Amino acid sequence: MDTNRVITLLTRQLAGEASATELTELQQILSNDEDARAAVDTLKYHWNTNPTVDRDFLEATYLLHVNKMSATGVAFNEETGTKADISNLKKSFFDSNIFNRIAVALTGIGIIVYMFFVYQPMANTAALPSTAPPQIAEVTTQAGTRTILLLPDGTKVWLNSGSKITYKKSFDQNPRAVSLAGEAYFEVVKNPNRPFIIHTATVAVKVTGTTLNVKAYERDATTETSLISGSVEIRLASDTAKKYFLKDNQKLILRKNFENKDLVKGNSKEKIAPKETATIAPIGFINGTDVTLETSWTKNILSFSNESFDEVALKIERWYNVQIVFQNKKCQRKLLSGSFENETMEEALSALKYSAGFNFKIEGSTIIIY
Numbered sequence: 001m002d003t004n005r006v007i008t009l010l011t012r013q014l015a016g017e018a019s020a021t022e023l024t025e026l027q028q029i030l031s032n033d034e035d036a037r038a039a040v041d042t043l044k045y046h047w048n049t050n051p052t053v054d055r056d057f058l059e060a061t062y063l064l065h066v067n068k069m070s071a072t073g074v075a076f077n078e079e080t081g082t083k084a085d086i087s088n089l090k091k092s093f094f095d096s097n098i099f100n101r102i103a104v105a106l107t108g109i110g111i112i113v114y115m116f117f118v119y120q121p122m123a124n125t126a127a128l129p130s131t132a133p134p135q136i137a138e139v140t141t142q143a144g145t146r147t148i149l150l151l152p153d154g155t156k157v158w159l160n161s162g163s164k165i166t167y168k169k170s171f172d173q174n175p176r177a178v179s180l181a182g183e184a185y186f187e188v189v190k191n192p193n194r195p196f197i198i199h200t201a202t203v204a205v206k207v208t209g210t211t212l213n214v215k216a217y218e219r220d221a222t223t224e225t226s227l228i229s230g231s232v233e234i235r236l237a238s239d240t241a242k243k244y245f246l247k248d249n250q251k252l253i254l255r256k257n258f259e260n261k262d263l264v265k266g267n268s269k270e271k272i273a274p275k276e277t278a279t280i281a282p283i284g285f286i287n288g289t290d291v292t293l294e295t296s297w298t299k300n301i302l303s304f305s306n307e308s309f310d311e312v313a314l315k316i317e318r319w320y321n322v323q324i325v326f327q328n329k330k331c332q333r334k335l336l337s338g339s340f341e342n343e344t345m346e347e348a349l350s351a352l353k354y355s356a357g358f359n360f361k362i363e364g365s366t367i368i369i370y
Contacts (some may be wrong), residue, residue, distance in 0.1 A: 146297070
């Protein structure tokens with residue numbers, strides 16, 4: 001008996017997609033096998049019953065699905081979709097009647113497969129390896145919020161606005177690994193035998209016991225790894241053969257080229273993949289203080305030095321949970337410096353407009369620069 005064929009025909013029948021020929025084939029198979037008929041009756045019962053869902057298991061499954069999407073270039077996070085989009089997706093994933101029916105259907109199919117193995121000769125009853133997915137934890141911050149979390153190994157993480165970090169709850173594998181989209185400051189627990197790896201879309205940062213800041217927002221022009229103390233090894237996702245090593249108070253700046261250029265070959269054009277440039281530079285400090293520009297956000301200070309208004313606008317958007325629209329495009333290239341701790345968004349922009357020569361107006365959560 002072809003177990004896979006029975007499962008295929010049965011699921012197509014329950015989904016209402018089976019052809020007349022397939023229905024006849026299924027009926028013929030079941031008429032000759034009493035055990036298969038019993039399993040099918042069990043599945044049909046579960047198909048029409050609302051299940052009690054193990055939400056911890058489904059949460060892990062959902063996160064694995066999202067991570068797989070990101071790994072294949074189909075990113076779905078706060079950079080590419082709104083928070084409402086994500087909440088609605090998760091709600092529909094967990095709570096919809098369709099998903100519940102699929103969940104019980106899979107349970108039923110598991111019963112069928114189990115019964116087929118049980119009722120086959122002992123030669124076919126070899127133990128199957130466990131395929132239970134690892135439990136995945138995800139922490140996400142919305143724009144305008146920041147948070148602190150403790151990883152299972154004791155590593156402390158500050159997570160900046162509009163960021164997401166994912167990791168395995170067990171954290172018992174070597175190396176320790178997290179995935180980051182956005183910005184985070186790490187105080188990594190030292191363990192030379194189990195390196196700590198921070199994966200982003202563009203770099204992988206390897207540490208043993210280190211204090212560092214990693215900024216890897218998708219929309220930002222740069223990815224920055226700033227070493228406060230310790231040691232790090234950085235590899236580029238685009239060229240894993242290259243390694244970069246930092247000393248205390250140094251940072252690696254990976255500038256992304258967002259412009260695709262056309263290469264003319266005869267009568268056709270080919271796109272040249274954008275090239276990244278990596279440079280090592282000293283980290284900066286807020287004037288008159290020992291607070292670094294790169295980590296000032298962990299002290300609730302929004303700071304920037306000689307950055308284009310375009311880049312500063314992204315920081316302001318995340319910090320105050322607003323959207324900035326440039327009607328005056330020339331303003332985008334102006335270089336700005338500033339440091340704000342308790343100022344409102346309007347007070348911060350009012351302080352900047354005199355040095356940069358722009359005006360602004362506020363329409364709800366949208367800031368228009370003109």
